[in-house]
Amino acid sequence: MRRLVYKRLILLVPLLLGISFICYGLVNLSPSDPAEVVLRVNDITPTPEAISEMHKELGLDKPFMTRYFLWLEGIIQGDFGISYETKIPVLIEIQRALPVTLILAGSSFLLIVFLGLSLGTLCAIFEGSLLDKILRGFVFTAMAMPSFWLGLLFMWFFALKLDLVPISGAEDFRGYILPTLTLSCSFAATYIRIMRNTLINTKENLYILHAKVRGLKKSLVLKHQIINALQPFIIAVGMSIPRLIAGTVIVESIFSLPGLGRLCVHAIFSRDYPMIQAYILFMAVAFILFNLLADVLVQWIDPRLRRQA
Amino acid sequence: MLSLSHTEVGMKQRKVLKSFLIAIFIGAFFLGCNDKHDDKSKQVTTQKNELEYANTKDIRNINPHLYGGEMAAQNMVFESLVLDTKEGIKPWLAQSWEISDDGRTYIFHLRKDVTFSDGTPFNAEVVKQNIDAVLSNRTRHAWLELTNEINGSEVVDEFTYKLSLKNPYYPTLVELSMTRPFRFISPKCFIKGETKNGVSCYIGTGPWVLAKHEKNAFALFEQNPKYWGEKPKLQSVKWRVMPDHQAILLALQKGEIDLIFGSDGDMIDLNAFEMLKKEGKYDVLLSSPVASRAILVNTKRPITKDIQVREALEYAVNKKAIAEGILNNTETVANTLLSKATPYCDIGLKPKLYDKEKANSLLEKDGWKMDANGIRNKDGKPLHLKLYYNAKNAQEKSISEYIQSNLKDIGVVLEIIGEEKQSFLDRQKSGDFDLQYALSWGTPYDPQSFISSWRIAAHGDYQAQLGLEKKAWLDTQIKAILIEPNEVKRQDMYREIFTYIHEQNVYIPLSYSRTKAVFVPSLKGVGFNPSQYEIPFEKMYF
Numbered sequence: 001m002r003r004l005v006y007k008r009l010i011l012l013v014p015l016l017l018g019i020s021f022i023c024y025g026l027v028n029l030s031p032s033d034p035a036e037v038v039l040r041v042n043d044i045t046p047t048p049e050a051i052s053e054m055h056k057e058l059g060l061d062k063p064f065m066t067r068y069f070l071w072l073e074g075i076i077q078g079d080f081g082i083s084y085e086t087k088i089p090v091l092i093e094i095q096r097a098l099p100v101t102l103i104l105a106g107s108s109f110l111l112i113v114f115l116g117l118s119l120g121t122l123c124a125i126f127e128g129s130l131l132d133k134i135l136r137g138f139v140f141t142a143m144a145m146p147s148f149w150l151g152l153l154f155m156w157f158f159a160l161k162l163d164l165v166p167i168s169g170a171e172d173f174r175g176y177i178l179p180t181l182t183l184s185c186s187f188a189a190t191y192i193r194i195m196r197n198t199l200i201n202t203k204e205n206l207y208i209l210h211a212k213v214r215g216l217k218k219s220l221v222l223k224h225q226i227i228n229a230l231q232p233f234i235i236a237v238g239m240s241i242p243r244l245i246a247g248t249v250i251v252e253s254i255f256s257l258p259g260l261g262r263l264c265v266h267a268i269f270s271r272d273y274p275m276i277q278a279y280i281l282f283m284a285v286a287f288i289l290f291n292l293l294a295d296v297l298v299q300w301i302d303p304r305l306r307r308q309a
Numbered sequence: 310m311l312s313l314s315h316t317e318v319g320m321k322q323r324k325v326l327k328s329f330l331i332a333i334f335i336g337a338f339f340l341g342c343n344d345k346h347d348d349k350s351k352q353v354t355t356q357k358n359e360l361e362y363a364n365t366k367d368i369r370n371i372n373p374h375l376y377g378g379e380m381a382a383q384n385m386v387f388e389s390l391v392l393d394t395k396e397g398i399k400p401w402l403a404q405s406w407e408i409s410d411d412g413r414t415y416i417f418h419l420r421k422d423v424t425f426s427d428g429t430p431f432n433a434e435v436v437k438q439n440i441d442a443v444l445s446n447r448t449r450h451a452w453l454e455l456t457n458e459i460n461g462s463e464v465v466d467e468f469t470y471k472l473s474l475k476n477p478y479y480p481t482l483v484e485l486s487m488t489r490p491f492r493f494i495s496p497k498c499f500i501k502g503e504t505k506n507g508v509s510c511y512i513g514t515g516p517w518v519l520a521k522h523e524k525n526a527f528a529l530f531e532q533n534p535k536y537w538g539e540k541p542k543l544q545s546v547k548w549r550v551m552p553d554h555q556a557i558l559l560a561l562q563k564g565e566i567d568l569i570f571g572s573d574g575d576m577i578d579l580n581a582f583e584m585l586k587k588e589g590k591y592d593v594l595l596s597s598p599v600a601s602r603a604i605l606v607n608t609k610r611p612i613t614k615d616i617q618v619r620e621a622l623e624y625a626v627n628k629k630a631i632a633e634g635i636l637n638n639t640e641t642v643a644n645t646l647l648s649k650a651t652p653y654c655d656i657g658l659k660p661k662l663y664d665k666e667k668a669n670s671l672l673e674k675d676g677w678k679m680d681a682n683g684i685r686n687k688d689g690k691p692l693h694l695k696l697y698y699n700a701k702n703a704q705e706k707s708i709s710e711y712i713q714s715n716l717k718d719i720g721v722v723l724e725i726i727g728e729e730k731q732s733f734l735d736r737q738k739s740g741d742f743d744l745q746y747a748l749s750w751g752t753p754y755d756p757q758s759f760i761s762s763w764r765i766a767a768h769g770d771y772q773a774q775l776g777l778e779k780k781a782w783l784d785t786q787i788k789a790i791l792i793e794p795n796e797v798k799r800q801d802m803y804r805e806i807f808t809y810i811h812e813q814n815v816y817i818p819l820s821y822s823r824t825k826a827v828f829v830p831s832l833k834g835v836g837f838n839p840s841q842y843e844i845p846f847e848k849m850y851f
Contacts, residue, residue, distance in 0.1 A: 032735055036767075039449075040734060046767045047451045085377065086370060087507055096524060152555050160563050167560040168551055170526060256551040258525030271731055 004299070008292050015288065020075070023280040024068050027273050035060055037271040038084040058084070075281070081274035085267075090278045093263060100170055101259035104251070105244040107176060108183040112244075113237060115188040120195020120233075121226065127200055135192065142189040151182040151254040168256035179255040183248065187240055194236055198229040231298050238294025242286040357831065357851040358544040362844075363551045363566040365576060368528045371511050371519070373492035374443050374504040380488040380842035381570075382548065385530055387492035387513035390417055390436070390485050393753045393839050398482045402431065402493065402514065403470075412477025412794045419468040423537045425495040427512045433470040435496055437462050439504075440472070443490045446505035454761050454791050455484040455491075476792035479799065480757040487753065488842060516541045516847045525550050530846075542834070542850035554578060561591070561827065568828040568835070570844050577825060578703055579637050585827050592830050596837040598641055598648050598821030600751030604696070604712070605769050606815055608776030610743050612694060617675035619814035622744075623661040624668040625719045626712055632820050635707045639825065643818035645811060651755045653803035658811045668719045677720070685720035693722045696744040697736055700727030705746055708819065740772030747773075747816065751841045756803065760787050777813055 035054035039046040055061050059070070074081060080090035123132045142150075158178060159167045169175045202208065202225045211221050249261030260279070267275035299305045364379065371378035373387040392401040400406075403417035423431035440462045443450065450456040458481075461473030474481065485491045494504065495512035511519050516538065517530040528548040532541050549566060551557045558581055560566045569577050577585075586593045604626075606619050613619055632642045641648075644660030677685035677692055685692040696712065698705040709725040716723040723744075728736065736742050747769060749759050763770045764784045774780050786806050793799040810816065824841045834848040 032731055036738075037731065040731075046738070047448065047765060050448045050451060053448055148553075152559075155556065155559055160559055163563070167563055167565050168556050169549065253552045254556055256526070256549070256553070256556060258523065258550070262525055262552065269730065 005292070005296060008295070012288060016285065019284045020072060020281060021068065023277050023284070024071060027277050027280075028064065028067075030271065030273075032271050034058060034084065034271065034273050071277070080278040080281075083267075083275050084272045085270050085275075090274050093275065094260065094278060094282065097258060097260045097263045100257050101245055101248050101252070101261060103170075103176060104179055104183060104248055104257060104259060105241065107180045108187065108244055109237075109241060111180060111184040112188045112191055112240065115184065116191030116195050116233065116237070119188075120192045121199060123192065123196040124199035124203075125222075127196075132196075136196075139189040139192050142185040145185070147182055147186060147250050148254055150185055151178070151251060154178045154182055155254070168254075170257045175255070175257070179248075179251045179257060182254075183244065183251045187244065187247075191233065191237060191240075195229065195233050198232050199225055202229050227301070231302055234297055234301070235294050238290050238297065239287070241290050242283060245286060246283050360543050360546045360568060360832065360846065360849060360851075361549060361566045362546060362568045362570065362846075363549045363557045363560060363576075364571075365550070365552050365554070365557070367525045367550045368519075368522065368548055370507070372504060372508045373488075373494055373513070374439070374446070374490045374508075375449070376489060380840070381844040382519075382528065382530075383492065384488050384515075384838075384840075384843040385517040385546070385846060386511055386515045386519055387494060388515045389487070389492050390419075391482050393483060393486040395839060398486060401486075406482075412479070413474045415472040415474075415481060416465065417470045417472070419470060420537065421468055423514050424535050425493075425497075425512050425514050426518045426533045426535055427495050427497060427510075428535070429495045429497055429512070431493065431514055432467050433464040434467075435493060436470045437464050438496050438499070438502075439493045440491065442499065442502075442504040445503060449505065450490055452762055452765065453484055453487075453490070453758065454478065455481055458792070477794035478792050479794065480791065483753050483757070488840060517546065520545070539847075541847040543846065546846050554581070558585075561585075561829075564829070567832050568826065568849075570826045570828075571824065577827060579635075579639055582639065582825055582827065583637050590830075591827050592832070592835070594826040594828075594835055594837075595639060596824040596826075596841070598650065598823055599837075599841040600755065600822045601643055601647055601749040602640070602819045602822050603643065603646055603747045603749075604817040604819065605742075605745045605747040605773040606817060607740060607743055607745075607773045608813070608815060609740060609772070610776075612692060613743050614776045615675065616814060617671050618677070618692070620661075621668040621671040621675075621719065622716070622721075623814050623817055624664045624671070625721070626715050626817055626819070627663040628819055629663065631708055631711055635704070635711060636820060640820035640822050643820050646807070646816045646818050647749065647756055647759075648821045651752070653756055653800055654807065656804045656807060658808065661814075665718055672719060672721075679720045683717075683720055684722055691722060692720060693724065694743040695724045695726060697726050697728055697733060697742050698746050699730050699733045701730060737769035737772065738767045740769075740775065742769075742772075744817075745769055745773075748822070751822075752839045754840075756807075757791060760806065761791060763787060773815055774810075777815070779809065783809065 033051070035051050035058055036046040038054055038058065039050055059067060062070075071081065078091065080094070082088070083090055083093055086093065119135055123135050126132045155167055155178060158164050165174045165177050205228070208221060208225060211224060245260065247261075248257075248259055249265050251257070252259045252261040253265070263275065264279045266272070267279065364381075366379055368382035369378045371383045371386060373383050388402055390401060390403040391406070392399045402420055402423060404420050405418045407416045408414070417436070419431070419433060419436065425431060429435070440459070444456060444459060444462070447456050455478060458474045458476055458478040459472060460475045461471070463471045463473075465471050472481075493514060494508060495510070498504075498508040498510040498512050500507055500509055514537070516533055516536050518533045519528060520531040521527075521529040527550060530546045530548065532544055551560060554577065557566070557569060557576070561569060571577065582593065585591050606613050606622060608614055608619070628642045628644075632638060632640055644662070645654070645658045647654040649655040672685055672692070675687075677687045679685050694716070696709055698709050700706070706727060713723045713725055737745060749755050762768050763774060764787055765771055774783065777783065783806060786802060790799055790802045790806070793802060824837055826835050826837075828835055831851050832849060834850050836845055836848060838845050
């Protein structure tokens with residue numbers, strides 16, 4: 001397994017280089033002139049003199065490849081550049097917004113795992129029963145509901161009508177309750193389905209029949225069923241962490257949380273290229289790492305896969 | 310055998326289900342208790358001397374010499390030499406001033422009792438340092454003609470400051486009163502003697518001090534204990550950042566915020582405004598008209614370069630229906646680009662009122678013939694135009710759709726295209742549009758700063774005017790107006806350019822926008838400053 005991890009880590013280098021080039025190149029393909037955008041973002045009339053001065057200030061007068069290598073060199077040294085808009089290092093901006101997003105994504109993750117495992121298992125145990133139908137009804141509704149609408153409904157009901165939580169803000173933990181619920185809903189629905197279906201499929205396996213024939217305790221049989229059903233669940237959940245981090249945008253906007261999602265959307269609208277590039281790179285790395293982590297975890301749980309590897 | 314095991318498993322599993330449901334119930338109960346307890350304790354400690362205001366945007370960088378921050382926040386902390394009021398320019402940090410006969414020298418006598426909130430005294434030296442810092446960044450302030458006109462800045466004595474100009478630039482005092490850039494920040498905040506590359510703190514002389522700022526979350530402004538003027542009645546103002554309009558509404562209904570304030574649908578959309586007004590639980594206020602909403606007609610495009618077509622468009626748009634039906638009477642009908650209340654703009658221009666017949670006959674005379682499908686054609690080409698708007702602005706979308714139906718009535722196909730804001734602005738700059746939205750800047754920027762911007766290529770106005778026969782004359786005339794010392798002559802020059810623009814049908818005026826405020830009834834003293842970008846928090850109280 002250690003070999004697999006090393007191999008994957010070594011492969012990371014060309015992959016990251018490729019990603020860095022694509023994300024730098026794509027952002028630079030945008031038709032807007034960054035110098036002009038910077039001026040506009042700061043409400044300055046982009047006169048030709050101001051644009052040319054800004055070109056020099058941003059180093060845009062240098063050739064594309066030179067700019068790319070300078071950017072890459074900076075990143076290796078931990079310097080992601082300076083935000084066009086705020087003139088604050090991008091890394092500091094990200095560090096400031098990251099905790100909010102991590103708390104939101106982390107709490108949602110725990111809730112999703114809890115709901116996915118427990119409700120998925122319940123559905124599988126009571127397959128075809130009323131409970132299963134109700135829960136599946138919830139799953140379909142939750143998956144179909146857009147999160148901005150669900151968020152506003154939660155806000156209206158729990159914050160305005162029941163007065164249990166604040167409408168918005170991240171000043172204390174209560175501010176995270178509704179965003180976590182909103183963010184978890186659609187994700188949890190997916191994982192409840194995965195868990196339920198895999199468990200039902202596992203029921204049909206011969207080793208389960210064998211275990212039952214041997215007269216093993218029911219709980220022991222269920223335990224084996226769950227362990228075998230965990231593999232697709234873990235892979236899916238592992239990939240959900242970066243998806244959760246990336247998917248907080250709408251929820252953060254509705255609930256006024258100053259997280260990474262809002263930082264990124266704002267950067268996109270104001271064409272804050274260094275910020276967008278850093279965000280894309282950060283998300284790409286997160287996806288790759290969590291993918292690796294899920295693979296390792298699955299191999300650790302299932303010795304058969306280790307032997308195959 | 311299988312059915313037997315199912316029954317056994319079933320019993321066990323029902324037990325699991327039962328414990329699971331109990332656990333959820335207990336969890337929910339404790340959560341509920343905890344929240345209610347917290348709310349009660351909050352109610353006890355909250356005193357109504359803090360105003361909670363919601364804005365969709367963060368205050369950002371409020372360096373008064375740059376443009377990255379929210380103007381309402383800059384205005385709370387930083388002050389100017391003179392103040393623009395409804396009654397005209399009044400003394401502020403300068404208690405009096407003298408203007409030389411040739412209009413080129415201004416001598417300001419400063420107040421002697423002013424200090425910055427960090428204790429630094431405010432004097433002529435500080436004024437010079439600040440103005441020099443602004444001028445060392447001249448290209449950034451190119452939109453403001455005053456920065457190009459200043460050619461001397463000197464300290465006469467501790468409290469006397471002299472400003473010299475190249476020409477007798479008439480809007481000098483108005484531009485000195487603007488929210489930026491001629492406001493004063495403590496020299497201790499300068500970085501290497503400059504402010505153009507950022508500042509190390511936000512210390513001003515104003516009634517408020519920025520006490521705490523958490524980016525994208527909130528900013529807390531507290532009363533400035535060292536303030537030289539009348540202190541605000543509120544202890545503090547909490548500027549909460551709430552990007553979602555619906556969330557702002559819910560927060561107002563829940564009592565988490567006390568005030569919504571803004572113009573042009575950026576803080577509250579018209580339907581919500583109407584709903585709150587009808588509900589009667591909140592107080593609502595509308596300012597007098599502040600800025601103009603119009604459609605720019607590009608004089609350089611193949612179809613709209615024809616003045617007859619432009620004139621027909623003027624008569625085809627039913628502005629009254631837009632103001633009443635779409636804008637719910639929150640804006641007044643505009644018959645001229647700038648309202649009569651704007652300085653130099655009460656010049657008796659003949660309004661072009663909605664007249665479908667006239668629009669039709671103008672197009673008919675111009676050779677645009679209606680085909681069987683109700684579309685006008687000339688030389689085998691249909692009368693097809695494109696109108697671009699900012700996709701995020703719900704009002705502009707509704708207005709565009711209405712104009713589309715108006716123009717259909719006279720056989721014009723109007724394609725309406727909503728674009729993301731930056732693309733919309735890029736299009737303005739390139740002039741790649743037939744029709745596009747234009748908003749004037751409102752008082753105190755209208756008319757002088759607004760017309761001054763017509764000369765800058767990056768503005769949609771400049772692009773739309775490029776096809777005018779007398780565009781070069783227009784630009785020269787604007788430059789001349791700004792430095793014309795004689796009031797009567799200046800009025801005549803303004804009349805000339807506004808008449809020319811009106812006759813050339815470059816703009817289809819729609820309405821004069823107003824600033825809107827919605828607030829809890831216990832909040833008193835809510836009003837408006839002449840500038841739509843400022844919020845007079847210092848006059849508010851509970």
